C-alpha cells in the first residue's frame with residue numbers, strides 16, 4: 001500500500017493510526033501541502049480533489065480518511081475500529097464525524113487560505129480556527145461523557161480516538177483550549193500506544 005500524505009495533515013494522521021493499529025505496512029508518498037504539491041497534475045491524477053490522504057491499494061486508489069479507515073476495518077477486522085453493537089457504533093461514528101465533518105473541514109488549509117484571500121486578518125483567521133475547534137472539542141467531550149474509558153468510548157481505541165487525537169494537534173497549533181472533560185486523559189491513553197505514537201506528525205520522515 002502507498003499512503004499519500006503529509007506529516008502535518010491530520011486527516012492523514014487518522015489513516016496512519018488505523019494502519020498501525022491493524023499492523024499493516026505501507027510506503028509513504030509525501031506531498032508538501034504548504035508548497036502546493038497537492039495541486040500538481042501528477043497528484044490530481046491520484047486524487048482529483050487535491051487533498052491528502054489517498055491510499056493506493058491493489059491497483060485502486062481510495063480517498064477520504066473515514067472511508068479509508070472503514071475500508072481497512074472491513075478488510076482487516078482485527079482489532080475492530082468500530083464496536084459490534086449498533087448503538088455503540090453510532091456513538092463512535094458521531095464523535096468521529098463531529099471532528100471529520102463539522103470541525104476539520106472548516107479550519108483546514110484551503111478554508112484558511114480562502115479567508116486570507118478575502119482579506120481577513122491573520123489574527124481573525126487564527127481566531128476562527130480556534131473557535132471552531134473549541135466548539136467541536138467541547139461537543140465531543142459532552143458526547144463522550146464519563147463512561148470510564150480509558151479511550152473515547154470504552155476499553156479499546158476506536159474511530160472516535162483516531163479522529164480526536166490528530167485534531168488535538170491542530171488545536172494546539174491554533175492555541176485552542178483542549179481541557180474539556182476526559183479529552184486530556186484520552187489523549188494520554190492513546191499516545192501511550194505505539195500505533196498512535198508512531199503515527200504522530202513529528203515521527204514522520206517528512207517532519208520539519
Ligand SMILES: N[C@@H](CCC(=O)N[C@@H](CS)C(=O)NCC(=O)O)C(=O)O
Pocket residue numbers: 008009010011012033038050051052053063064065066100108109110111
Ligand atoms: N475530508 C477529507 C479531508 C482531507 C483534507 O482536507 N486534507 C488536508 C490535509 S489534513 C489537505 O489535503 N489540505 C490541502 C489543501 O487544503 O489544499 C478526509 O478526511 O480525507
